[in-house]
Amino acid sequence: MKNKEETNKIRQNLEAQFKGLLPSDDAPVELKEEVFNTIDTLSLIGDIVDLFTTKFSHTETAFLQMIQEPESDDEAFDFLN
Amino acid sequence: MPTNKVKHIAFAKLPDLEIIQKIKEEGARELLEILYDRYATKVYYKCLGILTDKDTAKDLAHDVMVKVFLNIAKFRGTSLFSTWVYSITYNQCMDHLRKKKRIPYSPLDTEVFQYLSTEEIELENKILQDLKLTQLEVLLERLKPDDKMILLMRYQDDFSTKQIARVLKISESAVKMRLKRSRDKLAHQLNEMQDEK
Numbered sequence: 001m002k003n004k005e006e007t008n009k010i011r012q013n014l015e016a017q018f019k020g021l022l023p024s025d026d027a028p029v030e031l032k033e034e035v036f037n038t039i040d041t042l043s044l045i046g047d048i049v050d051l052f053t054t055k056f057s058h059t060e061t062a063f064l065q066m067i068q069e070p071e072s073d074d075e076a077f078d079f080l081n
Numbered sequence: 082m083p084t085n086k087v088k089h090i091a092f093a094k095l096p097d098l099e100i101i102q103k104i105k106e107e108g109a110r111e112l113l114e115i116l117y118d119r120y121a122t123k124v125y126y127k128c129l130g131i132l133t134d135k136d137t138a139k140d141l142a143h144d145v146m147v148k149v150f151l152n153i154a155k156f157r158g159t160s161l162f163s164t165w166v167y168s169i170t171y172n173q174c175m176d177h178l179r180k181k182k183r184i185p186y187s188p189l190d191t192e193v194f195q196y197l198s199t200e201e202i203e204l205e206n207k208i209l210q211d212l213k214l215t216q217l218e219v220l221l222e223r224l225k226p227d228d229k230m231i232l233l234m235r236y237q238d239d240f241s242t243k244q245i246a247r248v249l250k251i252s253e254s255a256v257k258m259r260l261k262r263s264r265d266k267l268a269h270q271l272n273e274m275q276d277e278k
Contacts, residue, residue: 011236012208014264018236020214021221027125028139032117037144039113042151 105154113150120163121146124170127233131174141177145170159239160244167238171230171248178226208268208275220270228263231244235260 092100093115097199104112129138147171156165189255219230234240234248245256 006169013212013241014232014236017212017214017217021130021218021237023122023126025122027122027142028135031121031125031139031143031146032114034143035121035150036110036114037202038143038147039110042147046090054224056277 087096098158101153101156101158101162106260110213113153116149116153120149120166124166127167127170128174130221130233131230132177133222137177137179141173148173164238164240164244167234168240168244168248171234174226174230184188192243208271209244209264212271216271216274220267220274223270224263224266227259231256231259231263232267 092103092112095103095115097119098118100112100115103109104116118172121142125138125142127140128145129135132138132141145166149166156162224232231245231249234245240248242253242256242260245260246253249256249259251259
């Protein structure tokens, strides 16, 4: 019983001291810009990959459909709108 | 006032989960900025506390925040968002230390504990009972990164044994053993520090 009380006391003290360790300053200011630049770059790469995989194959399919069935050309490009 | 700024102010007081929900629905960048403002400093100082090098801490904090934002859609809200962010932080620090080979994959040196007497353990517990914040700051600098990390996870961020086990990729019993070892080292350092005076 006494042991358990002591263990709890130690744990509480450790928690109090560790939680008291607060950052003394803000993170470097340039970090924010670097993080969001990376996010923007990755998002742009994602868009480009999307363009050359999903959208390009759709366009290609639509183009082939248009050649094969010229009457349905408007319909084939509906997905672009 | 620009619309983005207005949005930032309007959402700044919302809880994390609501902001994340809005990010999932709208994908707005200014909402990511709110989360950045809430967590980046803490993430940076955690990395700095573990690795003690400012440039490395900055690089790791960058990688952590990018990882958080890229995976935010996967956050299901089954834990606190802060716990999720910090577990990514510790994971990133672990990977870095392992790459630098400062944390070997070797099994725990459990034999050390077999030689600790009950009196020694009691003495160490007594020492830790009187630990002060100013002392802790100095003591953490003297500890190895893996000891610092596990103590921070448990006592600063309230990670459960299970959560620590997942981050460190070890068993729960190994977590308990390591926690005890790190606590003992802290007590040992504190004892030495008091003797130095």
